[in-house]
Amino acid sequence: MSFELLAGPFAEFGFLRRALVGCIALALSAPPLGVFLVLRRMSLTADVLAHGMLPGVAIGFLVAGLSVTAMSLGGLIAGLAVVVGAGALSRATGGREDSALAGLYLISLALGVAIVSTAGGAVDLSRLLFGSVLGVDDAALWLMAGTAAFTLAWLSFAWRPLVLECFDPGHAAAVKARGGAWHLMFLGLVTLNVIAAAQAMGTLMSVGLMMLPAAAARFLARSIGGMVYAAVGIALASGLGGLLLSFHADLPSGAAIVLCAGFAWVLAALFGPVDGIITRRIAQARHLAG
Template sequence: MTYDLLLAPFAEFGFLRRALVGCLALSLAAPPLGVFLMLRRMSLSADVLAHGIMPGIAAGFWIAGLSVAAMSIGGLLAGLAVSLGAGALARATGGREDATLTALYLLALALGVAMVSLRGGAVDLTHLLFGSVLGVDDDALILMAGVSTLTLLALAPAWRPLVLEGFDPQFAASQGARGGTWHLLFLALVVLNVLAAFQALGTLMAVGLMMLPAVASRHWSRSVGGMVRAAVGIAALCSAAGLLLSFHLDVPSGPAIVLAAGGCWIVSVLLGPADGLLPRLFRRRHLAA
């Protein structure tokens, strides 16, 4: 029974193995970015960028259909345009960057959905919005592995500046940490990871594997390194669990993986040793006694 539930789907079906390998690759790179987004109070920015890539993906779909290369290039250009354009508009008009990002991502999402609807059918739109394990072909797998490798290599020199700026941006500026440069690099990495995730998770769910394990990790460690390790482990566990749920219950892979990550977050909130509800309750009772 255990073999049939947990191992047989991956042993028998190649598309599930490719999806698992791709999601595990994303689990190594996306959750650390999610931890830094959480520390920098930018958790919702990842969702904004995920929606911002939609017009570029739709343009790639117009040109070459469900081509990973065409949609990836279009999505990358659109994501960078939204992220960099929001900052430029905010500085030019004196407004807040988060308000500009909100306006741009709503416009981008609506435009992308309209573009796909004009040229494709309901199946194509569902695939782009919610992902599909069947869409993780060899090209998508190479993209996920390449983005994961690039992200880890880029985070090695960026680790200390990002941690320093996340906790004390004024001190980082006084030490010449070049926060603006690292911030742009960081946003580019977020866009790349969202872009790599959309094949399996869809544009609406792409940030789920990035943010939910990161948010859950704060209940398992109080150090940045500990949170990153916990987030990676939770993401890997949720990838396998979500794909199994998708296979056995016949639901889209993206929502299944995000639901599994949401379940891990709920367990972390309840049982996590760092500010979990039940450990805090027991500590209060012990002190009261």
């Protein structure tokens, strides 16, 4: 019975196996970036990029249809334009970068929806916004696998500068660690991962597998390495659980995966050993009793 529930769908249907491979690739690359976004207090940046790249994805779709290459290239250009534009605008005006990002992503989101709605239609807009994990093709799988490999290789070189920039930016500037350059490369990599996830989960849900496991890991470990391991484990479990939930409960696969990751986040926030709500209350009660 347990085999039929857990492994039976993947043994019987090839499209589920392909979806699982894609989820594994995303789970290995996106959550570590999410951990650094959480540590830098930039948790909403990935969501901004997911919305900001929509015009580029829409233009790529209009030019070449459901072409992974065209939509990914368009999304990458649009996402980087939002990031670089927000940085340039904040420096030119002396304002905060987050407010510039908010303004640019709202304009980009509205522009992307207008482009698709005018020339595509409701079905095409739904596909771009929400994706289809179960419809992942070879090109999308190669994009996810390549993104995961490149991300992990880049993190192996950038780990120490990123950690230093998170916890001691003053020292990083003093030793000329080129924090600005690492920051731009990091945001570019976040954009690439969001694009890879969007092929399966759409632009509106692609951030879920990056940020929810990372937010949950904050309650499970104190070290950055421990947080990354926990986030990747949660993302892997969420991908598997979401696909099974989608299959058995007839739910949209992307939404089911994000819901599983959200459930893990709620559990971690309540019972996590690091500042979990219930765990902290129990510790306080014991302290008062002692």
